[in-house]
Amino acid sequence: MAERRKFSRVVYRTPATLQQKDRSWEPKLLDLSLKGALLTTPAGWGETGKADDYVLSFCLNESDITLDMELKLIQENDECLHFEIVHIDIDSASHLKRLVELNVGNDDLLHRELAQLTDLKDTV
Template sequence: MTPPHSERRRFQRIDFDAPAELRQGEQRWPARLIDLSLKGLLVERPTDWNPDPTQNYEAVIQLDADTWVKMQVELRHEELTRLGFVCLYIDIDSMSHLHRLVELNIADSTEMMRELRELIE
């Protein structure tokens, strides 16, 4: 039997504590980012979490005062204290920032190239 969240992942997650905001229509939820990858993110569940389960979200992650990563995401798993999202769309500027962040945190350049190939396929 495979344990939950086993090594099925094709994208290495990096721990990254940063301010984030989840958006759905007019609703906004500040959230703390726990980790992210080229394909998704994990955040602490906001205390006032009450989304429309039929709609997707926009995740906005603040990397520094002038740098943001924005992606359209879908909720994939929901736990008592955490929410896991998969990226559906990311613009080129946000992807460049995210790529650089992941690249700085993955010591193995071969692994980084493998992840980029996986993302494209």
């Protein structure tokens, strides 16, 4: 089967906080890309709204740097939640870019993905 993914995923496992309005969960972040995040389905997930107003927060390992991003739920199953990043502040975006850059190990690939990300934003 052909790979449909346009953005490299980085395995990054860390505790996180996921919020939607007055609800909050503590999933584990499994992996990240410049476009999305994969989380474990947290305890108490149950029935949730399918709105775009999720906020994910997590700290970089061995650091006091927190990344915050607004997410849209794309897909869910018993084990995982797949989110698309809808908005990310400039500081968090810079840290995310650096995290991907360090783990991808290919500058050409990273620059191509960043160009694709800007192309996607221009079409919305």
